Amino acid sequence: MRKNLIPSHGIPMFVDDTRDLLGKHDTNFDSWYIISNWEYEGHQYGFEWHQQTLGDSFVTCEFFLMDEGRNIYRNFALDGPVDYENYGIAYDKLHVYTPSGGLTGTREEMYLKVEKEDCKLDITVRPGDKVLHNGTTGMLYFLGSDSYQYAFPLMEIEGTMTIAGKTIPIQNTTAWFDRQWGLEPNENAISNASAGLRMCWTWLGIVLNKGKDGVVSLWDSYASEGHSSFCTVLQPNGIEYNVACEVTYEGLWVSKKTGNTYPHSVNFKCDTIGMDLTAVFLPEDPEFARDSIPIHGCQSLCKVTGTFNGQQIDQYQILELINDVCGDSERED
Numbered sequence: 001m002r003k004n005l006i007p008s009h010g011i012p013m014f015v016d017d018t019r020d021l022l023g024k025h026d027t028n029f030d031s032w033y034i035i036s037n038w039e040y041e042g043h044q045y046g047f048e049w050h051q052q053t054l055g056d057s058f059v060t061c062e063f064f065l066m067d068e069g070r071n072i073y074r075n076f077a078l079d080g081p082v083d084y085e086n087y088g089i090a091y092d093k094l095h096v097y098t099p100s101g102g103l104t105g106t107r108e109e110m111y112l113k114v115e116k117e118d119c120k121l122d123i124t125v126r127p128g129d130k131v132l133h134n135g136t137t138g139m140l141y142f143l144g145s146d147s148y149q150y151a152f153p154l155m156e157i158e159g160t161m162t163i164a165g166k167t168i169p170i171q172n173t174t175a176w177f178d179r180q181w182g183l184e185p186n187e188n189a190i191s192n193a194s195a196g197l198r199m200c201w202t203w204l205g206i207v208l209n210k211g212k213d214g215v216v217s218l219w220d221s222y223a224s225e226g227h228s229s230f231c232t233v234l235q236p237n238g239i240e241y242n243v244a245c246e247v248t249y250e251g252l253w254v255s256k257k258t259g260n261t262y263p264h265s266v267n268f269k270c271d272t273i274g275m276d277l278t279a280v281f282l283p284e285d286p287e288f289a290r291d292s293i294p295i296h297g298c299q300s301l302c303k304v305t306g307t308f309n310g311q312q313i314d315q316y317q318i319l320e321l322i323n324d325v326c327g328d329s330e331r332e333d
Contacts, residue, residue, distance in 0.1 A: 015138030015150045015179075017131050018107040023089035023096070024181050028145060029054055030089065031180045032096055032103055034112060034125065035205070035318045036157055037301060038173035043069030044282070044316050045168050047121055047161055048299045049112060051096045051103070059087040060293060061098045065119050065163040066301045066318075068282055072164050073300065075288045076100070076116045110177070120167075123159030125175050127152035132217055132234040134180075136242055144199065144223050149180040153207060153215040153234065176205045199223045200297075200323035202247065202266060204279060206304060212236065213311050216275075218268050220247035222329070233273065245270035249326050257289045258296045261326040266319065277306035279319050297322035 024030045030053040037046030045068065051061040059082055064075040078098045080087040089096045095104050101114035101121075112123050134140055134149035141147070157175040161168050201221040208214055218231040229247045234240050251264030265280040279302040286300035302319040306312075 011137075013133060013138045015133065015148050017127075017150055017152070017179075020148070020150070020179060020181075021094045021107060023053070023091045024183075025056060025091065027053070027056065027181045027183055029180075029182050030056075031178070033178040033180070034103075034175055036123075036170065036173055036175035037066070037316050037318055038170055039316075040168050040171070041069075043067070044301055045069075045161060045163075045170075046301045046316070046318050048318055048320075049103075049114060049121065050299075051098065053082065053089055053096075054293070057082055058293075059089075059098060060290070060295070061100070062288065062290075062299075063100075063114055063116075063121065064288070064299050065121070065161060066283075067163050067166070067168075068301055070164070070166075071283070073283050073286065074119050074163055075299075076119070077288065077290050078116075079290070079292045118162070118165045120162040121159070123157055123161075123170060123175075125152075125177065126156040127177065128154060128156065130154045130211075130215075130234065130238075132215060132232060133240060134217060134232055136232060136240040141225070142219075142221065142223075142228075144225065145182040147180060147182050149178065151179070151205065151217065152177040153205060153217075154211050174207060174211070176207070178205070200325045200327075201321075202325055203320045203322075204266070204268065204277075204304075204317065206277070206317050208308055208313060209311060209315070213308060216308070218245065218247075220266075220325075222325070231268070231270070231275075243270055243272055245275065252326050255285075255287050255289075255296075257287060258324075259327075260287070260296060260324040262287065262298055262321055263326055266321075274307060274309045277304055277308065277313060279304045279317065281319065295322060297325075 033050045046066040049063040060079040062077045132151040155175040204218040214235045220229045246269045249263035282301045286298040289296045298321040
């Protein structure tokens, strides 16, 4: 066949959203992440689940269940060495797991089932055709290494969440799936204790007005290379772009568990795209803390209000802050 007759694959990307669902060898971190929030009987609910492998040898997993109406926020953290019996990942199919359950499935349909004490998630998600590529190509130099990342931000979701003995159906909403890995083990690796204490970030993945106004992945990160604030926007027509933004924090408080400093609200602003969004945490103390590795932070429901590209935004979302985001810096600049 003549070269000019070979079908084009379009824009060359650093990631493949089907092949790269599987586990990766020789990474400093290898991560799978799902969040969703919804309203049921006049109250807000949500969950976050995240599992990652550090250096091919150690698994960490946490899942957080949120019931705003009863003011119940339950978080569970599990970790252990990769033994392919209790903790592990598969390299020939999508399967990541801990003693509490895990994620399986395909590009067309995934199943997340985890259970701990009186809490449980049993969901099915369908990614669909919307894919957000971090940095628009799926790769950025980020937090000390080449970071590969993409998301299915508008997945169909069905199933149930059980929290403190109450089972709530998940309905009339979407879920966000995030896949990320780093291939350059170095002094900034997330498993390095001193680097882990230096590195911190804020992330908000927001579906604007149920996707009618697009989706945005917002980052504010601090690492040895400095401070970066930016977002990747996926428009409804499929166009992606990056833009720098300003991130400010209000209502600072200090954790008694870790000594980290966190905000009660975060503002994301970028005049170029008409974005001015403020996220306010619903729980008073949304922090989780781990003993095994130096990764602490907040994963919780928040109320997001403001404007984006001339459209009013008034909705709930899940906001992530990792490590001492508002603490003192070791750098002078």
